[in-house]
Amino acid sequence: MEARAILRNVPTSPQKMRLVADLIRGQRVSKALAILKFQPQAAAPILHKVLLSAVANWQQGNEETKIEDADLVVKTVFVDGGRMLKRLRPAPQGRAHRIRKRSNHITIIVDDLSEAGNDQ
Template structure:
């Protein structure tokens, strides 16, 4: 039985979040949480929180089992681009440069290894 957790419109670039998502893909849940809690990148905090939410969702769906006993793994992690806020930055000679403030959507699916 799979469990899904989603994070929408987190204000960081999708490329930066994908670097961290690639690290935890396919890992056991406890190991992935340990890596995320000690990772220096600022994106690690919301990703760890999202992983805890996916574990909790799995426990709700499988109330007869414990997450520690089930040998859960991070089955799928994918990061999509979210909304883009377009802002203007002053530039020389009366011009304006466009600044694109990107955001992303993250989806985590956890499942038991069996």
């Protein structure tokens, strides 16, 4: 059984978040957590927290299985653009430049590797 966790309206640009999300896509959960722990980017702790939430959601649905016995893998990670706040910054000669403050939505899906292999 797969489980997912979604975090919406994270105040980081989707492009910066995707750089870190690409590192954990397809990895085992234990390795993905270790990767995120030592990444210097500001997006890494946010993805770490969402991944832990996805693992907790999986554990909630599979109470009979121990988390240590399960071979969890990060099946899917995607980062979609969220709402964009538009602000104005003063510019020379009475003009204004538009500043776009981007946000994103993160979705992480984890699955048991043994179950994922049976589906194919």
